[in-house]
Amino acid sequence: MVRSLLIRGMIAGFLASLLAFGFAKVVGEPQVDRAIAFEEQMEKASGHHDETPELVSREVQSGIGLFVGVGAFGTAVGGLFALVFAFAYGRVGALRARAVSALMALFGFVAFALVPFLKYPPNPPSVGDPGTIGWRTAMFFAMLGLSLAALVLALLLARKLAARLGAWNAALAAGVAFLILVLLAQWLLPEINEVPERLPAVLLWRFRVASFGIQAVLWTGLGVLFGGLVERLLEDGRGAFRVA
Template identity: 55%
Template sequence: MNSVTVRTLLVRGMLAGVVAGLLAFGLAYLIGEPSVDAAIAYEEAQSHAHGHGHEGVELVSRSVQSTAGLATGTLVFGIAVGGIASLAFCFALGRIGRFGPRATAALVAAAAFVTICLVPFLKYPANPPATSDPGTINQRTALYFLMIVLSVLLVVGATLLGRRLAGRLGNWNASIVASAAFVGATALAMAFLPAFDETPADFPAAVLWEFRLASVGIQALLWAAFGLLFGYLAERVLVPGTADETASGTASRSAAPTAPAAP
């Protein structure tokens, strides 16, 4: 794959990331922000109950945080992951099996969602405001990124293992063995890494559940949208005759004469 094609795919990957980021923003605003508001209300109620009241000055209003701030964050994230995932697509195309551009894009997006979103979430799930100790934020952040790095390394190792075993066991059996190895190694890593249980006992369980479910749903939507849209755009770049053949086939069918009805 030459540099011009890679650059074209990189641009289209970032465009797909913009669209995916917009969709993620819409879902985050609809299902994520209500649980954040509920958590903030709980935090304020606890502060008043203990006589603390409001401390400091709010630099950015809540309305700006939930609209412009949220949109900026999701768009920047979408562009970043779109660019990185498009480069991963360029490397993976033709190396992970006889898959076309659309299937490869879908597999890359699915693998990215599992390794950098789902697996770290299972060990260190997202928490709304008022459910974590500010004093442990640095430690929690470091361990979360460590879990991401471990997940990526383990999936790369599982992929190499599957490719090595494919000649002896066949693709299907090798994939099962590699997947089992990845799950087992991930579970072992999770068991040894420290956990955090800082959520107050009286924090509404429904709010915590809704926030975490929204966090996973937003990520799933972003990666699914990116995988589908980028696969379509990549196919138009790598298989340019596909769109022309589809258009010409449609035009031929519309221009074909209709057989007269039988008397």
């Protein structure tokens, strides 16, 4: 059964990545092109010209490179999503497969995308000091790890309190705990602000909205597609669990 779920998860992740790729191509790539044009203008104004040869052309980066990157990421996330679903299904009350999938996608989007985005929003290419890219990457993954840890602790708390407070009150308490842990993590981690003063605010805003939208499309697509793929596998027509 786990193997069947894993295959469906990877299929759903790949299909969701196609949706995310389409969104990135239409909405995100024009912002990247504008950011690159801004960088070139700043180089001309300063009299500095970067003569480093381009290893991968911009056409390849925005085409097959983007497709492969998003597709590999979506497929991997879909596989992990399926494994977590295999553990969670049947342990979260009488929720049907589609509901569990949608709930997991929501949790995943919040922990993987929303929380790290609020602390360290993405910047267009050429923005930031190249010498600090390693440190900035480490801080982002630290925020991501703390977000996931907070989610796990909140879910464990909800499960522990459910018998005493009821499912609804336990969920509210867990939500408050998650929010407190996330706010504490964001307060403890250092701020990063390396955006050039001359960078147009509209360009920065649109790039970040596009980046956020890509994640939203990916997780929404994954939750909906995976739920549809596994519903017939796990449930009968009345929504009851099938006997494996």
